[in-house]
Amino acid sequence: MKFVPKSGLQRQMGFYIVFIGIVFLTMAVEIELFLRGKEVLGLLKENLSGTLPLDIVGRILLKVRVMLSTLLLAIGLVMMLFIKRIMFPLEQIIERTRAMSAGDFSVALSEESKDELGELSRHINDLNANEQELILLSKNMAEQLRQTLTEGDEATKIEEAVQLIDELEETLAEFGRSFYH
Secondary structure, eight states: OOOOOOOOOHHHHHHHHHHHHHOOOHHHHHHHHHHHHHHHHHHHHTTTTTOOOOOHHHHHHHHHHHHHHHHHHHHHHHHHHHHHHHHHHHHHHHHHHHHTTTTTTOOOOOOOOOOOHHHHHHHHHHHHHHHHHHHHHHHHHHHHHHHHHSSOOOOHHHHHHHHHHHHHHHHHHHHHHHOOO
């Protein structure tokens, strides 16, 4: 199965992994050239009884390669796990908020996570519930207004309609205050 980045964040993290890989390769080449240089070999030979077998330099280079490769692999794995940990919840949030913006208020986001994504999900769910409440309130007030305008005499209809509109304004103002504070 081939990994194909779905989003800009995944592509960006992939770029970071490649960049880190290039840096590590550059470091490995630089260390190898340094260790194979005449100055280092000369110093090693002088400090180690005058004769230094070439296999020691080879072993040093192998150790350096193994350490750099292990470090690169560890960083790559951590970044991949981080991408997976962030992207799955983000994809769910995007999918469900699209449904909400299309008018499907039956969807809810998972609030299990204790991190920032969980907090974002809780706030979106609260926003969704408030929007549902506002829609229901508007429908109920519209029905009351419709009934008021179809029953009774003209003077009473107008007075009751104005009273309902005032109640709606007051309720909406209270709703706005509770929502934003």
